[in-house]
Amino acid sequence: MADRLGGKLIARGAEAELRIVDWMGIKALAKRRVPKPYRLPSLDAQLRQTRTKVEARLLREARNAGVPTPLVYDVDLAENACILTMQLVRGEQVKRLLNRMPLVQARRMAPRIGRTVGALHAGGIIHGDLTTSNMLWSGGLMYFIDFGLGALSDDLEARGVDLRVLKEAFGSTHSHLGECFELIIKGYCGAFDGGEEAVERMGEIASRGRYMD
Amino acid sequence: MAVGAMLVAPEPDIDLQSPQPAGRKPGAGGLVHPHVEVVHINAPGCGGVGERLRTFKTPASLSKAVLCLGIEGTAHTIGAGVVDEHCRVLSNEMETYIPPEGGIHPREAANHHAERVLPVIEAAMGKARLSLSDLDLISFSQGPGLGPCLRTAATAARALAASLGKPLMGVNHCIAHLEIGRGTTPARDPVLLYVSGGNTQVIAFTGGRYRIFGETLDIGVGNLLDKFGRSLGMAFPAGPKIEKQAAEYLASMPAGDGYIPLPYSVKGMDIAFSGILTAAEVMQRDGVPVPSLCFSMQETVFAMLVEVTERAMAHAEKSEVLLGGGVAANTRLRQMLERMASDRGARMFVPDKRLCIDNGAMIAWLGLLMHRSGVRMPIEKSQIRQRFRTDEVDVGWRD
Numbered sequence: 001m002a003d004r005l006g007g008k009l010i011a012r013g014a015e016a017e018l019r020i021v022d023w024m025g026i027k028a029l030a031k032r033r034v035p036k037p038y039r040l041p042s043l044d045a046q047l048r049q050t051r052t053k054v055e056a057r058l059l060r061e062a063r064n065a066g067v068p069t070p071l072v073y074d075v076d077l078a079e080n081a082c083i084l085t086m087q088l089v090r091g092e093q094v095k096r097l098l099n100r101m102p103l104v105q106a107r108r109m110a111p112r113i114g115r116t117v118g119a120l121h122a123g124g125i126i127h128g129d130l131t132t133s134n135m136l137w138s139g140g141l142m143y144f145i146d147f148g149l150g151a152l153s154d155d156l157e158a159r160g161v162d163l164r165v166l167k168e169a170f171g172s173t174h175s176h177l178g179e180c181f182e183l184i185i186k187g188y189c190g191a192f193d194g195g196e197e198a199v200e201r202m203g204e205i206a207s208r209g210r211y212m213d
Numbered sequence: 214m215a216v217g218a219m220l221v222a223p224e225p226d227i228d229l230q231s232p233q234p235a236g237r238k239p240g241a242g243g244l245v246h247p248h249v250e251v252v253h254i255n256a257p258g259c260g261g262v263g264e265r266l267r268t269f270k271t272p273a274s275l276s277k278a279v280l281c282l283g284i285e286g287t288a289h290t291i292g293a294g295v296v297d298e299h300c301r302v303l304s305n306e307m308e309t310y311i312p313p314e315g316g317i318h319p320r321e322a323a324n325h326h327a328e329r330v331l332p333v334i335e336a337a338m339g340k341a342r343l344s345l346s347d348l349d350l351i352s353f354s355q356g357p358g359l360g361p362c363l364r365t366a367a368t369a370a371r372a373l374a375a376s377l378g379k380p381l382m383g384v385n386h387c388i389a390h391l392e393i394g395r396g397t398t399p400a401r402d403p404v405l406l407y408v409s410g411g412n413t414q415v416i417a418f419t420g421g422r423y424r425i426f427g428e429t430l431d432i433g434v435g436n437l438l439d440k441f442g443r444s445l446g447m448a449f450p451a452g453p454k455i456e457k458q459a460a461e462y463l464a465s466m467p468a469g470d471g472y473i474p475l476p477y478s479v480k481g482m483d484i485a486f487s488g489i490l491t492a493a494e495v496m497q498r499d500g501v502p503v504p505s506l507c508f509s510m511q512e513t514v515f516a517m518l519v520e521v522t523e524r525a526m527a528h529a530e531k532s533e534v535l536l537g538g539g540v541a542a543n544t545r546l547r548q549m550l551e552r553m554a555s556d557r558g559a560r561m562f563v564p565d566k567r568l569c570i571d572n573g574a575m576i577a578w579l580g581l582l583m584h585r586s587g588v589r590m591p592i593e594k595s596q597i598r599q600r601f602r603t604d605e606v607d608v609g610w611r612d
Contacts, residue, residue, distance in 0.1 A: 012557075014527035015520075038552035039516040042472050129481045133528060149479060161430070165481030168425070172604075173528070175420040205430070 015051075015148070023073050023085050031055075033082040033148075048082040051148035056084055058125055058147035065123025067116055068141045089145075091138025098132060098174050109137075110180040114187025116142050117166065122192045126151045126158045130166035132173055159194070160201030167202065280343065281350040281584075282373070283577025284334070286366025287358025287386045288411055289317050291326040293337035294574030295348070298581060300396030304340035305567050305574040306333050311449055316439070323361030330369045337573060348379055352580020355383030356601030358411070363597035371592050382580040382588065383595045386571075387603045388423050390537040391416055392582060393575035398562035404531045406522045406550065409538035409571070410435030410450075415482060415522050416603055417529040418611060424604045426525035427482030434514060435540050437486040441510060444494050445503055455507045456543050462504035473501060473509040482521045482528070489513060515546045519553050532559045541569040586610035 007021035007030055021030045033048040035041075052075065059069045074085040094113065098106050113135065120127055127134070128149030136143040151158065170181055189195035278297050285292035285307070292307035310325035312318065338345060353370035356363055367383065374381035391405040404417040404426070413429040432440070435452060442451020462471065473496065476488040493506055522534060534554050540546060541563055554561040568575060586609035 014524040036516075036520075036553070037556060038519055038549040040470050040472050040512045042470050043474075043477075043512060043516060046474070047477065131481065131528065149481065161480050161483075165483060168427075168483070169481060169528075172419060172424040172426055175422065175424070208430075 055148040091136035094135035095132035110183035111187030114184035115191040118188040118191030131169035159198040163202040281577040283573040284353040290571040292573035295341040296577040306336040319359040326365040352382040356598035384579040389575040389579040394535040400562040403533035403535035408540035427521040430485040458507035462508040582610040
């Protein structure tokens with residue numbers, strides 16, 4: 001709960017509040033999935049709990065797969081608190097970074113995004129919300145965060161959807177960097193043996209969608 | 214004057230420079246912009262718009278009304294509406310094809326539209342108290358939508374434009390839903406949650422275009438409700454009937470919420486509905502009571518919609534949300550969206566109900582905006598586009 005959390009509020013996203021807290025004497029980041037009064041309380045509680053648990057698990061699994069993620073210190077589900085306490089990674093959102101850096105640099109950054117997604121998929125992890133807001137650049141490493149909508153899966157369809165979400169989000173957030181998506185895909189296929197198959201599936205999913213020429 | 218006659222034997226054009234219906238000021242009389250509250254422009258008490266048009270005569274150089282007729286025909290509704298350059302809706306008439314049974318068949322809907330398009334245009338001109346020669350522009354829904362329906366509306370628009378010698382403009386139906394919201398509510402830079410039978414999209418303006426932040430990966434939410442309703446024996450449109458059952462169920466359940474979990478499918482900012490439909494149909498066959506299913510379906514589906522809308526607002530950094538499409542009529546969805554907005558310090562707007570559903574006035578307004586921004590569309594470039602994407606349109610009328 002907010003009062004037991006304390007700390008300094010640093011950001012409020014669509015579904016969570018982020019605070020800097022003291023955790024056993026070290027500075028940590030506490031992510032609290034706040035109740036959403038617009039939805040039914042039982043549905044709300046179930047969604048927040050599931051996502052908090054999934055996120056904690058996938059943050060760890062992603063590290064095992066070689067993808068930098070914050071270390072998870074604590075998962076607090078008591079009384080519906082839904083608080084995840086983790087390592088404080090100080091970095092810049094890749095979204096901001098891409099929008100301010102020159103094209104040459106963005107072209108160098110793009111394959112790294114792809115390689116990291118490839119490492120996730122190779123490790124059997126689906127992120128579920130692949131946007132550049134959920135990637136942090138810190139100390140020369142690309143951290144992935146916000147795994148709440150993710151899953152452990154080797155399913156080709158799930159990978160295809162994951163890539164499609166990335167493509168749509170990338171296109172709408174970085175419309176001036178359209179050509180960079182190909183570089184992302186290149187990096188992805190380079191890091192993941194099943195990459196080409198998943199990219200093909202992404203195209204198939206898009207063509208199933210509405211109003212795609 | 215009879216529209217049919219016009220198509221055959223056009224009258225000579227009225228000189229555009231001569232004094233035209235004028236003297237209307239923004240917000241005059243009953244013409245304040247409606248939002249949330251239902252305000253029918255031509256309702257009794259609003260003061261016959263057309264009469265005022267004719268009463269005042271000011272020099273053309275000072276005030277020249279620009280009038281556009283919009284013809285909508287993307288799916289089951291054929292509509293015609295007249296809008297002026299201040300986005301005042303002078304008329305907005307429509308007729309909806311309701312299939313005797315089952316879903317909508319594009320060919321049959323198009324036949325209906327072909328029969329009804331002239332009466333609907335006549336009604337729109339009559340309500341606006343204008344004659345066809347008063348119009349400055351004819352616009353139509355170029356896409357996306359059902360091919361035969363689009364072609365019917367487009368043919369009517371082309372014939373009218375050609376016979377009157379007026380410019381023609383084909384517009385994107387989804388963007389029209391957003392622009393009519395900006396034109397008739399205080400919303401300036403909203404995220405649009407567009408929910409109808411065929412479409413479910415979350416749209417916002419970034420980088421010079423309207424972009425789709427999230428959308429359905431399979432069927433539209435209205436289509437989901439209609440399909441589910443049909444399996445329960447409800448007639449089209451099923452949404453209001455499902456809403457009623459859900460409300461009654463809620464009223465009968467004072468303790469606990471009686472929610473039956475259904476698949477909740479959010480992928481980033483996209484959503485999928487087909488799993489919910491299958492699950493609900495299986496539960497219904499297994500004897501789960503219909504009212505509780507209706508309630509649970511609404512709660513699940515609307516929570517998904519509001520969640521992706523909120524995510525888009527956070528992502529695109531917008532503080533307004535606009536609701537559009539036929540499903541915007543649902544009270545529970547409005548309630549949830551409004552609550553989300555107020556919790557994040559944002560504002561929610563819903564246009565007049567007749568401007569939320571498929572209608573000609575919104576087509577007219579977007580046509581006007583595009584024409585004013587310099588877009589021109591010769592007839593030979595006015596082919597319909599069944600798969601017209603929202604993000605293909607170059608938006609020259611916004612900063």
